[in-house]
Amino acid sequence: MTKYILMYYGGKRPQSPEEFAAIMEAWRTWTTETGKAVLDSGNPVSQTAEVTADRVAARTNNDTPSGYSIIQAESMEQAVQIAQTTPVVHQGGQAIVYETFKVI
DSSP states (O other): OEEEEEEEEOOOOOSSHHHHHHHHHHHHHHHHHHGGGEEEOOOBOOOOEEEETTEEEEOOSTTSOOEEEEEEESSHHHHHHHHTTSHHHHTTOEEEEEEOOOOO
């Protein structure tokens, strides 16, 4: 099995405690239904910094991800299928799938 990182962009931000509870329930359901494929259901992202060898800068543009998950799958196609079921995708956001590989 290969590990994949799902980076989320956009999606619905809850406007009330009830919406927050509904979104959290959607994530619990997704994690349960996806089973052992989900290695880390992830978290939202709040602050980001762009770091290079000679500079650090805050990122505030729309390229900032809204969250992530780490999954395992037999293929990129299977990882994409899993990504299509995430709550973010169903709330108007998108998931970018990154395949990882071992170097050591």
